[in-house]
Amino acid sequence: MKATIWHNPACGTSRKTLAILQETPGVDVTIVEYLKNPYARAKLVQLFRDAGVTAREALRLRGTDAAEQGLPDASEDAILDAMAANPAYVNRPFVETDKGVRFCRPQDVVREIL
Template sequence: MASTAIIYHNPRCNTSRTALKIIEESGLEPTIVRYLDTPPTKDGLRKLLDDAGLSASQAIRKQEPVYKELDLAHASEDELIKAMVEHPILIERPIVVTDQGTVLARPADRVREVL
């Protein structure tokens, strides 16, 4: 069982709120990172994605208006990372990090994989 947890959280997102509730119900008091207010650095985001086994193209919110505005459909992985750091709304959520691993908790029940 995990002993620590960090959740990259958007309180306006139902999936993120559900994942947070699952973590809390497991008995952990997670560190909550409101990534829209405190976005990760380029290297920090790359590490999160690498640890979760995700590419930037798998972890970017393609339905966000800024995705289309920036014409990111054919962008490189480095360009996507840069856009995600500059526009953190593009980062898919929630990302949960525990001592058991890192996961993009979509659907929210995936958080159980690292608890």
């Protein structure tokens, strides 16, 4: 099974999720360090739709200036535009497999799509 994780190595939850993927037999993991390789806006739309979350629900406030930028009260389109311009605004990790997409907070949620 192929799995793609949008990963931030500085994030404990992201590291734990990646470890689950790497320890699961038969899983071929692709790691996208999204801070180095930012999301395309269309990919964000697809990931959020498939994970069943809104851009607002995936907005990272801690450690960013998202609140100061007014993003918690912004429209979904404005949040998506900001996330595409600054990937640090996207909370993590997201994982995609043939079985679906999950916003893996907590990390054990990833098991639902393995």
